[in-house]
Amino acid sequence: xxxxxxxxxxxxxxDTCGCHDGHHHEHHHEHGEAPHxxxxxxxxxxxxxxxxxxxxxFSIEKKYDxxxxxxxxxxxxxxxxxxxxxxxxxxxxxFLKADGESCMISITEEESNKRYLKAECCKVEGVAIVFGIxxxxxxxxxxNAFKAYISQ
Amino acid sequence: MKIIVLGGFxxxxxxxxILQLAQYIAGRDPQKAGNVVILENEIGEVGVDxxxxxxxxxxxxxxxxxxxCCTMSGELVIGLRKIMxxxxxxxxxxxxxxxxxxxxxxKTIIQSIPDADCGVICVTDAKRWKRLLRPMxxxxxxxxxxxxxxxxxxxxxVDQETLSDVEASIRTFNDSAQFxxxxxxxxxxxxxxxxxxxAGREA
Numbered sequence: 441x442x443x444x445x446x447x448x449x450x451x452x453x454x455d456t457c458g459c460h461d462g463h464h465h466e467h468h469h470e471h472g473e474a475p476h477x478x479x480x481x482x483x484x485x486x487x488x489x490x491x492x493x494x495x496x497x498f499s500i501e502k503k504y505d506x507x508x509x510x511x512x513x514x515x516x517x518x519x520x521x522x523x524x525x526x527x528x529x530x531x532x533x534x535f536l537k538a539d540g541e542s543c544m545i546s547i548t549e550e551e552s553n554k555r556y557l558k559a560e561c562c563k564v565e566g567v568a569i570v571f572g573i574x575x576x577x578x579x580x581x582x583x584n585a586f587k588a589y590i591s592q
Numbered sequence: 593m594k595i596i597v598l599g600g601f602x603x604x605x606x607x608x609x610i611l612q613l614a615q616y617i618a619g620r621d622p623q624k625a626g627n628v629v630i631l632e633n634e635i636g637e638v639g640v641d642x643x644x645x646x647x648x649x650x651x652x653x654x655x656x657x658x659x660x661c662c663t664m665s666g667e668l669v670i671g672l673r674k675i676m677x678x679x680x681x682x683x684x685x686x687x688x689x690x691x692x693x694x695x696x697x698x699k700t701i702i703q704s705i706p707d708a709d710c711g712v713i714c715v716t717d718a719k720r721w722k723r724l725l726r727p728m729x730x731x732x733x734x735x736x737x738x739x740x741x742x743x744x745x746x747x748x749x750v751d752q753e754t755l756s757d758v759e760a761s762i763r764t765f766n767d768s769a770q771f772x773x774x775x776x777x778x779x780x781x782x783x784x785x786x787x788x789x790x791a792g793r794e795a
Contacts, residue, residue, distance in 0.1 A: 488659060489691050528728070534640065569602055571728070
């Protein structure tokens with residue numbers, strides 16, 4: 441657990457950033473570059489200042505009503521596991537979007553033929569920003585929570 | 593041009609406040625929506641808040657994968673200049689990341705756009721304040737001490753005694769800002785938005 445460390449603003453980067461003017465600002469990434477990346481794939485972990493940032497994108501092959509219930513449960517699981525690991529939740533959030541209804545129209549003569557399709561796939565994009573745990577712990581928590589969907 | 597920097601810790605309710613502020617500025621006249629541009633900065637690899645804001649019909653620009661108070665300060669200037677060129681808005685509302693230091697953002701804006709009238713608003717979370725104070729004290733302090741206006745949000749989720757304690761605690765970091773108790777889940781008073789729009793004029 442790194443909660444206590446969060447109060448001691450040790451610096452881990454070259455002092456080339458203007459953000460250190462007049463305040464305490466701890467960074468674990470290289471300044472002048474994008475935040476430090478730990479993973480690639482449906483879940484990426486970066487660190488910025490004291491925060492551990494897990495970004496994720498995946499699909500849930502369910503209709504919207506069911507998908508939003510599942511996503512709600514998964515995010516609650518992430519929150520619970522972060523706290524059980526001694527971490528502090530900054531913000532865990534996701535945007536769920538269904539493709540909606542779609543229709544294919546085809547014509548071979550005068551009349552058209554329509555085929556309607558109901559969306560059964562929802563896309564999830566979100567972030568979990570936490571403090572006080574290791575990046576690998578957050579990666580593990582997110583992987584565990586989303587395991588049924590990130591391998592699809 | 594007015595630039596409002598909306599800072600505050602993660603999950604404090606910044607996006608909810610912006611939704612109402614933009615609506616207040618635009619009023620019920622869709623033509624006026626073009627007077628406002630929302631600039632979102634998100635620290636994650638994917639944007640979430642911008643998707644919500646875009647669904648309301650406002651002009652939303654996004655800077656993600658970093659924080660404009662430090663690693664992306666150059667992108668902030670480029671983004672603001674692009675907004676000015678593309679939209680020439682009266683007001684830009686900039687939502688900072690929840691780990692940003694708004695003073696750095698204001699300095700970057702003033703240095704690069706000297707004519708801009710830049711105000712800093714800090715949104716705080718009354719419900720989580722006591723819990724976050726100890727581990728996040730330095731960040732919370734630095735987010736608060738430069739604010740022109742402080743919103744104590746989520747007042748509907750705490751009792752009066754807790755609210756008084758929280759506000760007293762917040763005032764130890766900045767007692768000169770204008771304070772407002774709000775619940776962004778409900779309708780925010782127009783006087784709060786007037787104060788936010790007036791912030792920074794004497795800074």
